Amino acid sequence: MGAPEAILLALAAFGGGALNAVAGGGSFLTFPALILSGVAPIEANATSAVALLPGTLSSILAYRRELLAERASAPGLALVSLVGGAGGALLLVNTPPAVFMKLVPFLLLVATLLFAFGDRLHSRLNRRGPPRPAFGAIAQLGIAVYGGYFGGGIGIMMLAAFALMGMTDIHRMNALKVLLTLAINGVAVVTFVITGVVEWLPAAVMAAGAVLGGYGGAALALRLDPRWVRRFVIALGAAMSAWFFFR
Numbered sequence: 001m002g003a004p005e006a007i008l009l010a011l012a013a014f015g016g017g018a019l020n021a022v023a024g025g026g027s028f029l030t031f032p033a034l035i036l037s038g039v040a041p042i043e044a045n046a047t048s049a050v051a052l053l054p055g056t057l058s059s060i061l062a063y064r065r066e067l068l069a070e071r072a073s074a075p076g077l078a079l080v081s082l083v084g085g086a087g088g089a090l091l092l093v094n095t096p097p098a099v100f101m102k103l104v105p106f107l108l109l110v111a112t113l114l115f116a117f118g119d120r121l122h123s124r125l126n127r128r129g130p131p132r133p134a135f136g137a138i139a140q141l142g143i144a145v146y147g148g149y150f151g152g153g154i155g156i157m158m159l160a161a162f163a164l165m166g167m168t169d170i171h172r173m174n175a176l177k178v179l180l181t182l183a184i185n186g187v188a189v190v191t192f193v194i195t196g197v198v199e200w201l202p203a204a205v206m207a208a209g210a211v212l213g214g215y216g217g218a219a220l221a222l223r224l225d226p227r228w229v230r231r232f233v234i235a236l237g238a239a240m241s242a243w244f245f246f247r
Helices: 003-022 027-036 040-061 064-069 074-093 098-125 133-149 154-164 170-195 199-223 226-246
Strands: none
Touching: 003 027, 003 040, 003 199, 027 040, 027 098, 027 154, 027 199, 027 226, 040 074, 040 098, 040 133, 040 170, 064 170, 074 133, 074 170, 098 226, 133 154, 133 170, 154 170
16 A cells, blocks of 8 residues: 555545544545455445544543433343344455446445434434334344444444434434444454455554544534535545446
């Protein structure tokens, strides 16, 4: 890996860490950057997950009080997330690279649409009546499998599932989302490490950038109008989807 590739990966991870701290969508930067730097598709997805994990770890500390309030539901959903995340990661490492590359534009497009219309979906589902914990557990299992396989848009999916479970406190919902994201990505990363699909030099460069982005970049981004940050992520996701469709 030369200096231009290292700079590209560090900048992408910095931006990805900042986006995840503010609005989500960090993988829209890190995954394509790894592809452009010459990393194979499956290895790029695994390496992106490793690189962005430290930012999720740091977010847990910020939400510790809200997580205590969800101690009744968190352990069960975390267990479901671990099982689903491991299943999705195993599915990824056993997918032929050519097949995964054909799926990438569709996965990016789905993640972009979820990000773009997630708030509307969340608001609509939140008005649909009584709590449905059984549905929430089943939905979380499906989200975790998808998250272990690719990961884009899982935050929006989880917020929608929590709404169907009857949750209304957005801070507690976000806290639970961060914890379950850590469970999904954490077990996926362990699977990726065991199966040897992580490119460690790019991962180390990007992890440092992601941590800096999660702290310094978020401080800058929070001064911007959140609507513009959201529009940027949607435009980026649409552009990346189009690029992978036609490349």
